[in-house]
Amino acid sequence: MKHSQTFAMEKACTNLTEVVRSVRLFKIDGFSMTMGIGRDYSFNSRWSFDGYDWEVRIYPRTNEEFNRSWVSLRLIFLSEARTCAVRTTLRCCLVDPTGRLKPSEEDCRSIIFRKPQDSSSQVPLITRCEHLELSGYVKDDSFTVQCTLEVFKELPDVATVSLKEVHLPPSNLHLQFAQLLQSETGADVTFLVSGESFAAHKLILAARSPVCMAEFFGDMKEKCSQTVEIKDMDATVFKALLQFIYTDTVPEFGQQVEADVEAIYTDTMPEFGQQEAAVTVMAQHLLAAADRYGLDRLKLICAGELAGGINVNTAATTLALADLHNCPELKARCVEFIIKTSATLDAVLATEGYKHLEASCPLVVIDLFKAARGRKN
Template sequence: MENACTSLNQVARSARLLNIDGFSLTAGMGGDYCLKSIWTVDGYELEVLNYPGTTWVALKLVFLSEARTQWGVRASMACQLVDLSRELEPYHEYGVSETFHHPQDFGALVFMDRNKIPSGYIKDDMLTLRCAIMVLRELPVPTIPAEEVVAPPSTNLHQHLGELLQSEMGADVTFLACDESFAAHRYILAARSPVFKARFFGDMKDKCSARVEIKDMEAAAFSAMLHFIYTDTVPDLDRPLEEVTTMAQHLLVAADMYGLERLKLICEIKLSGGITVDAAATTLALAEQHSCLKLKAKCLEFIVSTPAVLEACWRQMGISTLKKAALWSSPSFSSLPIYSTG
């Protein structure tokens, strides 16, 4: 089995031969005399300064760019004598390594005493240095391609709570509605409904009662309300409006009674979606009683939409001519167009 190899970093390299022609003539020229060369490595610009005019042949690596990261740029320079005729092997290697941040940061390298340079490396009064610069590259931050990102699964909390309601496990209160019993959990009810919170954990009489009788709601509506409290869903309203109008009306009343504002809004939207002559009167009355302003406006808009619809609604409501006149003068109708009913 082959050994796996992982690169933990990457290095950019560049190498050149630096020829100092007339090497003997540079002797004694002092430290101000230098030979310059510009390098570009990994996108950074650097300058190599060669000082051959002192007792020691010295080099300086100068950083001319701005580091791309706050940690700076780690770079090194290595030099050795080489024989262009290849009669001699490269001679010794000297190096310097620095971390650069800003332009003009530098690292100095004292190469060797010019008087100790083997004569074989000086050909026709020319000294050749092989110089190599290495720059440690900044590795990109590993990222996961978008197509490989696994989306988190959708929440299933409502499913777990729905199963808890259905299993009755740990239930500590039982409701009686129209001779049907429903087991539930006080803390869940209290967390969802301010009315249940006051009933079970306030000063109301059912605080310690394990059985609570519901006298103002049908069993089907109470069951649907419990399901909403546990799951935040209302499957009983998923069918067309004409099939669930009565349930939506009952749940609207229940939601307002127990402070379930989201359920109340769901019922209001459902009932607004297709008002009919048969349901208009009852829905209008509920909207008025439970402060559903948008639903009330929808009902009134439907009732006065045409003279025929208006008259049909009057008949459905069993309203006499005298009562019609009284209704027209009420705030609910005063801002609406009046159709002649003959």
């Protein structure tokens, strides 16, 4: 048995070049009155085409050779070339407006323009002036010249044109992920935090957090678990942590976020940004959570928020937090604030936060007093 195979061949044609064309008629009245006119005298007309401007100059009595007069034409380029050169073809002939005579034989010249005021050489028409008078193209002491201008264009790549012409809307990826978190569509893991439950997506968490990657796709017990209990974390802090993982924003810190994101969480997220103290507490707890899950960007955001709100009551607590979670810039800012003046140092030493710092970070306390002595010296 013979097996036959059919092959389909696709034929496609892609234009790489294009030629655009424009035709103009130029009429010269009073031909007999041009007798004796200077050879450099011309009748001029502006010609706009394909985004460029040209000027056509018709010389009715050009002396070319042996004292014979010719009708000639010159084309002047008046624009800036969009590319390195504008390649054109100019065709000229005499025509009979009444249509009784066929157009004369065309004179065709290829011309390349590169800069403004570039011009073609003079193009002699078919016959000398004395022959023109007898040719039949002079009607009522006038004659008409037909000019055809062709411009050669190389077409840009189609993909490039599409990319330039399509207006891209602003990215709304964070809005879509926020909606995904809110709707719980496709969620495959539930977190239990301080008596509240939060549905999420393992793949998204793993993509954002190396800790989650190890938990859900490594050898840890959470790999096959659909429920994970989070201890030692407040529910509102975990909710803010999830929001950052999905949207890369922290509205609690007054970040500029889309109103749509805020609307999604209006009913589910408490207002932490109204009071400075509440923001500081959130930043402290969120910094610890960011460090716990390897979210370095969120960790820096929290450190920046805390650095901008250091005062006597928060300096020692923030210093302990910075040391515990390896935030050297925040740690330096706290030390600089505490030892700024003797009065500030004394005030910080009297706070509950300093007692916690002294108990949990004794080496930091030693460095603090070394820095204070160095400042006095």
